[in-house]
Amino acid sequence: MKQITTDVTLAASVLRDGGVIGLPTETVYGLAARVDHETAIARVFAIKQRPLSHPLIVHASGVEQCDAWGVLSPIAQVLADAFWPGPLTILVHRTSQISDLITGGRNTVALRVPEHVLARQLIQELGVPVVAPSANRFGRVSPTTALHVLRDLGDAVDLILDGGACTIGVESTIIDCTSDTPQLLRPGALTTTHITQVTGIVVSPATGPSRSAGMLEHHYAPQCRVELFENHETAQASLLQVRQSGQRGSIIDYGADTVAYAHRLYHDLRECDNAAIDVALCVLPPPEGLGIAIRDRLLKASSGEKQ
Structure with a gap:
């Protein structure tokens, strides 16, 4: 098996069998496992050396795939309708079906529909969403090409789906929609100004402890x-x-x-x-x-x- 491929069907087969792959998105490359396979999800944490308390983002092919895993509030639904697929992650209340491994034991889950064509084709062919934190060691620089993933993780991943260089290059915007006042947990390519211009929704700065990916004080760090x-x-x-x-x-x-x-x-x-x-x-x-x-x-x- 070639470790880097453009074959979506092959990548879906690896995920279906409980494998872990490098997944291209428009933001950064993710380390993907199917959302309903706890052994594969545990491998994601182990490969990344990621703390189990640090929740993962669920990537779906469309909003219809999200219903089993999270409950979209009216505000979350407006944001999803306006900006999915795209570089927006929405934090919502979880359902009982989703694994505690994904949520870090919290009562919330982060959901996203990526814009990258290969990512959505893969998830659609798989039939269920995937978890996909950045495909690198925890706290280090995120990968934006398939070769970056290979250099960082090597044989630890079963396959890398090559979708070219990421068009954006930084992680998605994360908005907390679990209350009546949406909060910005992580800035990204989708700005709060644009969100307000399109939807009229005003997003406030985050307050309180870390509750999603990318909120730690030291992150995205090279060796230098x-x-x-x-x-x-x-x-x-x-x-x-x-x-x-x-x-x-x-x-x-x-x-x-x-x-x-x-x-x-x-x-x-x-x-x-x-x-x-x-x-x-x-x-x-x-x-x-x-x-x-x-x-x-x-x-x-x-x-x-x-x-």
């Missing part, structure tokens, strides 16, 4: 040290200091082009590690639109330190 800067000039000056100290540094800066920044961010951080760079000096994009999500990922990759 990540330092953050508000402008290129300061980053350039710091790069000279890094080199004078005998270390290797590299600047990551896409200016105000947040689409390119998101698309290339995880690839560039991985390239820093591949090139044995000691310090990645990242210039933060403007704090608006997609730039909010990029800043979130960089702040967590650097443990919040900014120069």
Whole structure:
């Protein structure tokens, strides 16, 4: 069996038999197992070295596949109708049918319908949703190509479905719809401003403890040290200091082009590690639109330190 394939039927067969695969989406590649196979789900946690208390996101081919696993409130239904398929994850109250492994023992579950054609074809052919956290070791840089998954996880996965490079490049937006006031748990390509413009729904900042993927303070981290800067000039000056100290540094800066920044961010951080760079000096994009999500990922990759 080839480890990397474009054969959706083969990938569905592996999942049907309780396997674990690399799954392309428009955001990042996921590590997928069928939603109703606890042994396979336990393998996902083991492969990622992910804490069992950290819940997983369920990926469906359409909203009709979600009913058995979560209860969409009226607000959640409006968001689903407006933005699925797409880079939006909605946190809702769970049903009794879903495994505690997926929810981390919570009374909620995170649901998403990805936009990637191969992902939805696969889930539809499988006939049930899949869980699909990012296909990398827990806390590390998410993969945006099939080769990234292969390099990170190797023979630990049974198959990798190659859907090309992820078009967005950062994880989905997560909205908590378990109360009358929706809360932003994780920023992504779908901004709260756009949500309000399309639906009239106002999304508030999250309060309280971590309750979904991506809410930990340190996450998305490469092996190299990540330092953050508000402008290129300061980053350039710091790069000279890094080199004078005998270390290797590299600047990551896409200016105000947040689409390119998101698309290339995880690839560039991985390239820093591949090139044995000691310090990645990242210039933060403007704090608006997609730039909010990029800043979130960089702040967590650097443990919040900014120069």
